[in-house]
Amino acid sequence: MHGENALEKTNRINVLFDFYGPLLTDKQQTFLKCYFQDDYTLGEIAADFQISRQAVYEHLKRAGQVLEDYEAKLGLADRHSRLQAGIDLLEAQIAGLPAEWREPLSGTVAVLRGAE
Structure with a gap:
């Protein structure tokens, strides 16, 4: 994979893998980890598993x-992204408040971030 589109795809797969990876088969998990996290080439994976590059x-x-199908049905990654954006916005709004109000509200933000 090359270019900006490849980076976006890698990031997307890694995010989806974080949410839905345990639902995949062991082989699917292994191949995705090798390719998207460990940066193996198709040829390297093929050699390790004694299959063709096309099979990989x-x-x-x-x-x-499969990951995209899970996301389409469950929407966990999208929900997580929206929640993070909302918490980021809340933090920015808290920063504009008087100092005595910031500390307890910042604690609430920390609780929200920890709930993920």
């Missing part, structure tokens, strides 16, 4: 689609 590509493609 198909496994990765299928695993990525």
Whole structure:
């Protein structure tokens, strides 16, 4: 993978993997980790598992689609992103308040961040 689009895809797969990885098969988890987290090439994965590069590509493609399917049904990654944006906005608004109000509200933000 090359370029900005590749980075976006890698980030997307890693986020989805954080949420739904345990729902994948062991092989899907292994291939995704090797390719997207450990930066193995298709050829390196193929050699390790004694299969063709095309087979590795198909496994990765299928695993990525499974992750996308889970997200389409459950929406956990999107929900997480929206919550983080809301907490970020809350922090920015708290920063504009008088000092005596900031500390307890900042504690509440910390509790919200910890709830994730």
